[in-house]
Amino acid sequence: xxxxxxxxxxxxxxxxxxxxxxxxxxxxxxxxxxxxxxxxxxxxxxxxxxxxxxxxxxxxxxxxxxxxxxxxxxxxxxxxxxxxxxxxxxxxxxxxxxxxxxxxxxxxxxxxxxxxxxxxxxxxxxxxxxxxxxxxxxxxxxxxxxxxxxxxxxxxxxxxxxxxxxxxxxxxxxxxxxxxxxxxxxxxxxxxxxxxxxxxxxxxxxxxxxxxxxxxxxxxxxxxxxxxxxxxxxxxxxxxxxxxxxxxxxxxxxxxxxxxxxxxxxxxxxxxxxxxxxxxxxxxxxxxxxxxxxxxxxxxxxxxxxxxxxxxxxxxxxxxxxxxxxxxxxxxxxxxxxxxxxxxxxxxxxxxxxxxxxxxxxxxxxxxxxxxxxxxxxxxxxxxxxxxxxxxx
Amino acid sequence: xxxxxxxxxxxxxxxxxxxxxxxxxxxxxxxxxxxxxxxxxxxxxxxxxxxxxxxxxxxxxxxxxxxxxxxxxxxxxxxxxxxxxxxxxxxxxxxxxxxxxxxxxxxxxxxxxxxxxxxxxxxxxxxxxxxxxxxxxxxxxxxxxxxxxxxxxxxxxxxxxxxxxxxxxxxxxxxxxxxxxxxxxxxxxxxxxxxxxxxxxxxxxxxxxxxxxxxxxxxxxxxxxxxxxxxxxxxxxxxxxxxxxxxxxxxxxxx
Numbered sequence: 001x002x003x004x005x006x007x008x009x010x011x012x013x014x015x016x017x018x019x020x021x022x023x024x025x026x027x028x029x030x031x032x033x034x035x036x037x038x039x040x041x042x043x044x045x046x047x048x049x050x051x052x053x054x055x056x057x058x059x060x061x062x063x064x065x066x067x068x069x070x071x072x073x074x075x076x077x078x079x080x081x082x083x084x085x086x087x088x089x090x091x092x093x094x095x096x097x098x099x100x101x102x103x104x105x106x107x108x109x110x111x112x113x114x115x116x117x118x119x120x121x122x123x124x125x126x127x128x129x130x131x132x133x134x135x136x137x138x139x140x141x142x143x144x145x146x147x148x149x150x151x152x153x154x155x156x157x158x159x160x161x162x163x164x165x166x167x168x169x170x171x172x173x174x175x176x177x178x179x180x181x182x183x184x185x186x187x188x189x190x191x192x193x194x195x196x197x198x199x200x201x202x203x204x205x206x207x208x209x210x211x212x213x214x215x216x217x218x219x220x221x222x223x224x225x226x227x228x229x230x231x232x233x234x235x236x237x238x239x240x241x242x243x244x245x246x247x248x249x250x251x252x253x254x255x256x257x258x259x260x261x262x263x264x265x266x267x268x269x270x271x272x273x274x275x276x277x278x279x280x281x282x283x284x285x286x287x288x289x290x291x292x293x294x295x296x297x298x299x300x301x302x303x304x305x306x307x308x309x310x311x312x313x314x315x316x317x318x319x320x321x322x323x324x325x326x327x328x329x330x331x332x333x334x335x336x337x338x339x340x341x342x343x344x345x346x347x348x349x350x351x352x353x354x355x356x357x358x359x360x361x362x363x364x365x366x367x368x369x370x371x372x373x374x375x376x377x378x379x380x381x382x383x384x385x386x387x388x389x390x391x392x393x
Numbered sequence: 394x395x396x397x398x399x400x401x402x403x404x405x406x407x408x409x410x411x412x413x414x415x416x417x418x419x420x421x422x423x424x425x426x427x428x429x430x431x432x433x434x435x436x437x438x439x440x441x442x443x444x445x446x447x448x449x450x451x452x453x454x455x456x457x458x459x460x461x462x463x464x465x466x467x468x469x470x471x472x473x474x475x476x477x478x479x480x481x482x483x484x485x486x487x488x489x490x491x492x493x494x495x496x497x498x499x500x501x502x503x504x505x506x507x508x509x510x511x512x513x514x515x516x517x518x519x520x521x522x523x524x525x526x527x528x529x530x531x532x533x534x535x536x537x538x539x540x541x542x543x544x545x546x547x548x549x550x551x552x553x554x555x556x557x558x559x560x561x562x563x564x565x566x567x568x569x570x571x572x573x574x575x576x577x578x579x580x581x582x583x584x585x586x587x588x589x590x591x592x593x594x595x596x597x598x599x600x601x602x603x604x605x606x607x608x609x610x611x612x613x614x615x616x617x618x619x620x621x622x623x624x625x626x627x628x629x630x631x632x633x634x635x636x637x638x639x640x641x642x643x644x645x646x647x648x
Binding site: 025291 | 569
């Protein structure tokens with residue numbers, strides 16, 4: 001439990017709830033109730049029923065043969081791309097919508113980057129008949145058009161965030177402003193392990209189903225629930241935290257988090273937070289973020305909208321600082337190449353976010369026979385335009 | 394004695410004005426302060442800009458962005474504020490978000506405030522718990538008031554705790570909203586203001602968010618020791634001659 005949140009809402013030096021008073025009652029209501037609600041037997045039953053019948057879980061753990069041959073290790077892909085709506089994001093939105101209902105909320109808001117969390121939120125709102133407003137950066141609305149159309153079809157209102165870099169960070173600011181202005185009837189479904197306590201913990205708990213299943217599947221397939229490596233891409237870090245969660249206390253399992261280097265870590269167009277960031281406060285928690293010496297948040301860059309975020313969740317900052325996790329980075333170019341490679345070797349088109357994790361295999365050295373699990377966090381349908389343009393397909 | 398305490402002992406219906414440092418032009422910070430004191434402001438809140446101001450509406454966001462784009466930093470602001478006490482006698486607070494303060498260093502920040510004659514701070518996203526545990530000592534050492542916000546949703550118990558922690562005034566938000574929404578004093582707001590008034594807090598109260606004209610200001614003064622105007626003022630000094638826009642704006646409140 002040494003990597004989990006303490007009773008004050010901190011992971012080592014990181015976490016807390018750095019929020020203006022206007023948000024305090026909302027966040028406090030959540031803090032006082034989230035564990036009670038989640039631990040309730042009826043809640044668990046409904047959550048797992050929906051996970052099975054609606055999301056399609058458990059997602060397979062697939063031994064990718066041709067990829068394994070290429071790198072000389074046993075590479076297992078945790079197929080979150082096969083979930084309903086095409087990514088891991090739905091695990092969290094199902095959990096939070098059930099929780100919002102228990103709290104008596106009538107209106108749901110969310111931010112989205114790639115649009116996957118927006119789609120996953122709009123989906124559960126349709127499912128449970130709740131009003132849904134999604135904030136999305138103007139730049140992202142343009143580069144993720146299919147997901148915008150899906151959200152609208154699902155009945156959500158998509159509001160463009162036009163401040164700052166017009167991406168995920170700004171969409172998050174707008175969602176927080178909405179919550180300040182609608183404090184009583186609205187629940188804010190944050191899509192990653194960021195935000196004020198208890199969000200990072202709550203989202204990690206809902207996403208931890210990924211590693212919970214993985215352990216069982218590994219035991220069945222390899223005879224051990226302990227792989228040598230676990231890899232995942234990190235923007236805010238929700239799929240990575242879900243993938244790491246039940247492995248954190250298995251100190252012999254190496255955890256590798258892959259950040260987006262953009263055009264290169266030192267290019268000025270990057271989202272590699274642990275390389276470029278410093279400790280500070282962003283979106284309500286103390287973590288590591290990219291900022292100027294004066295404490296202004298730096299606008300990140302990544303070809304993948306889901307990794308285009310200047311911070312990481314506080315629990316990731318803790319894993320990084322304690323050395324429990326290894327944080328590395330992959331460029332736009334490398335990720336696109338890896339996306340194409342996986343497509344042609346395994347017949348799986350990954351989201352460009354996910355392709356960052358695949359790309360890191362190139363940089364690893366295997367003796368042979370190591371077991372490696374990669375979280376295949378999402379499918380690449382939404383990224384076809386980017387792939388097509390890049391490879392002149 | 395701290396200038397803020399002195400002011401509340403001596404005056405009623407206090408008019409406090411918020412503006413963003415370095416806006417509309419980088420070197421306007423002191424000019425605006427002087428023009429405001431000259432035209433009758435009782436207290437000033439100078440905002441140090443932040444890239445991600447989640448509690449602010451579009452007007453203050455835009456002023457913050459412009460100020461930052463023009464090169465404003467906390468270092469530059471403290472440089473400018475060396476001139477503050479040449480002509481200004483009224484209390485001055487700095488208001489802004491916690492991350493720039495953390496990067497400057499909370500201890501250095503408090504020291505710099507005291508050196509230039511700033512009397513207090515408002516840092517809305519600095520949690521009460523962290524303030525009490527880690528930073529209160531620095532504020533007290535430099536005789537700075539740290540002002541907390543309360544909203545209609547803040548529980549009585551928490552209000553009493555805030556009242557015990559602070560020693561300047563309590564910033565009463567007229568509603569739970571980002572800055573720039575207009576004040577509608579309906580029954581619920583009146584009940585809330587009345588509830589606070591009856592709590593007999595040791596600190597004076599100032600009502601903020603949504604005060605834009607004489608009418609809303611007077612209404613706020615019925616329930617509190619005064620009121621704070623931000624967005625309406627920032628909007629009023631967008632263009633034109635600073636001294637003239639300030640004096641035109643202030644005339645509305647002094648009639």
